[in-house]
Amino acid sequence: MIYFLSFFVVIGLPVFLHELGHFLAARSVGIKVEKFYVGFNFFGLGLKKKYKDTEYGIGLFPMGGYVKVAGILDESFDSSSKKYDYEFRSKNTLQKVWFLSAGVIMNFLLSSVIFSVFIFNDGYPEIINEPIINEISSELNIENEVISSPAASAGLIKDDKIIMINNNYISTWNQLSNVIHDNPNKELTVVWDRNGETLTSSITPISVKQFVDGDLKNIGILGISPYYNMNQVSLFDAINKGIQKTISLLKQILFSLKALVSGGVSFQDFFGPLYLVKMAGETTETGGIKSLLLLTAMISVNLGLINILPIPGLDGGHVFIALIEGIIRRELPLQIKYAIQFVGFVLIMSLFVLVLYNDINHLM
Secondary structure (H helix, E strand, C coil), rough: HHHHHHHHHHHHHHHHHHHHHHHHHHCCCCEEEEEEEEEEHHHEEEEEEEEEEEEEEEEHHHHHHEECCCHHHHHHHCCCCCCCCCHHCCCCCCHHHHHHHHHHHHHHHHHHHHHHHHHHHCCCECCEEEEEEECECCEECCCCEEEEEEHHHHHCCCEEEEEEEECCCCCCCCHHHHHHHHHCCEEEEEEECCCCCCCCCECCCEEEEEEEEEEEEEECCCCCCCCCCECCHHHHHHHHHHHHHHHHHHHHHHHHHHHHHCCCCCCCCHHHHHHHHHHHHHHHHHHHHHHHHHHHHHHHHHHHHHCCEEEEEEEHHHHHHHHHHHHHHCCCHHHHHHHHHHHHHHHHHHHHHHHHHHHHHHHH
């Protein structure tokens, strides 16, 4: 039960706020909202309630949600030839883009708020730049394979101080990290101090893929982490750092998508709803509500970015069409819009099936 409740928080909160963003933006520019749903009500399955001109509902299928407004050719392929003032089609380009992007903006606001709250409450971590080990990971998960960490295998423990690698003296944690990262799968002679006793061992960093300056590279890791100082920050600084964290995550996701297109990473590395249930449950069990909310922030960033990509059927696809129509100062032919929406629908459903297949493989 905790797995599914955690999943509903991780997915439900970003989806609800995403759709709320569309809803509020539509109302702000006079677009009639016909439906507001969290979850998809395929085959009419779900709860619904009509209030004034809008049908509010909770769909039985929790993977998403939607706001249906008058006068937009959406996933239902509904359209009419006549325009009304309250319709999406009657609004100018700026109003259309505002409505279409409001859900994404809400997702980025959610993640920034969550990050800011925890930074303000807990402080902002700053590495103590001494080569003293704080934590040792006994095992590492490398490409879905659990292996012993090189540090644990070599006998390193908490508070060991690295003093030399390959006859080169180590004076800072940054220097230590650079040497390890630059030598994946290469044997290193490591010397460390433990309460005045000097110990030596040969250690080979495990090679992992990581984005470095936007490029996917193989770097070495040992399974160790440094000590941190938690610096208390003002509310303004916490908000600023929360926004920076959101931007940093956006960059990482964009790098991942770039690597997927270029072949640097496999589609098998991406996960979907089934694996997310497992991740949400495990996060709650091990880290509690705080970890669950941080995971929610990261999912919200993912949801926002994916939606704003210029893919037919997603918010970004609608934005692209609205911009084209704004430039040519007329609507695209209805047949072209139908074709675009159909291609988008097939693409999205194909991706959904693929990530479900990945999830089953990961879980098995």
